[in-house]
Amino acid sequence: MDNCQRFKLLVSDYIEGGLAQQHKQQMEYHFKECLKCARTTQQLRNLLNELKALPKVAVSPDFETILRARISVESALARRRHEGFFKSLQFRIPAYAISAVLIIMGLFSVISKFDRPTRVAPPEAYVNQEWYGGFQQVDKSSEDLVIYILERKTVYNVSSQSPAQVSTFDSREEISAGIDSARSLQRTNTVIDRRENTQSPIY
Amino acid sequence: MGLEEKGSKPTDEDLIERFQDGDLYAFDLIVKRYKNQLMNFVYRFLGNSEEAEDLVQETFLRVYRNRRAYQKVAKFSTWIYTIAGNLAKTELRKRKRRKFFSISDLGYNEKDYDISDEAYNPEKDVDSRMKEEIIHREINLLSPKFRQVILLRDVQQLSYEEISQIVKIPLGTVKSRVNRGRLKLQEKLKILVDR
């Protein structure tokens, strides 16, 4: 094996200080006679600095809200199935909105120990869309049930507990509600839209 | 990290143990601790932030569901990175099957590029932002095998030992794979990193 190939095998160890003194000296001796390898080493050092300095990407602000909703739905489904209540979840699309809000209010009480987000406004980019986020969840035990959870741009004013008062988020407005009202915001903000897979309906 | 963690900060292993005993608040702290670093890892792996966020959600759902499967012999961080890494690799295989893998999926898409507030700096010169995008794209062009270890080592800054546990390959193999991955990137980016 020539010295340049040997260099290639050992260069990371060299850069990270993992080489024994003797090998380290051999590498440095090689750099004196081989500019190419010396240059590659410098480029690798720079590359590592660039990789380390890449901007960190973060999750969106409603990440935890959505995660909690998914978990609460999953737990509640498991519980209801267990208790034989599962069929009582049945409701039809035209009527889904009201039922769904009621059900999701029940579901959130399942995980009352979860924390209290103080800000649930949608990201700027979504402000003019009716729905600003959503995901689906397949019921594991019966794959023919798919639950969609959608988050609306508009939310109900919860301090009055009255769905009649609808307020729209201004994305720049920080919503710093208290613990209970923040939790209520999530409840009314989430709608379950349940659809069956047409291949094998369970009802 | 949250304020609640000041003082004697519980270890990840403390938290998962508390969660296994039914403490949901401990799960919440785990989410806060890991959501952004996993997002960063998965985003760099898949190149697309929407898919990445979904996959990080799925990772936490699996931690929630399979909390009993975690055993104290392993570090929690390696366990959760294993879950996220496996999901990401499965996603790449699915993409390939669906022939979904077009140029626009390579992460060279401006609107997918949302960086966190502290990292975002409008004053930042165009050169450095272009540089970031080129590096991001080249990472995404590495084969998943190299991409995974390069991200874990050089972006997430994990130790070789941790990576060996996450990827489930021997330490020596991790080291040589990282080394080869770096040389591949250096070959592609030599003009960019030459100064």
Ligand SMILES: [Zn+2]
């Ligand atoms: Zn040489």
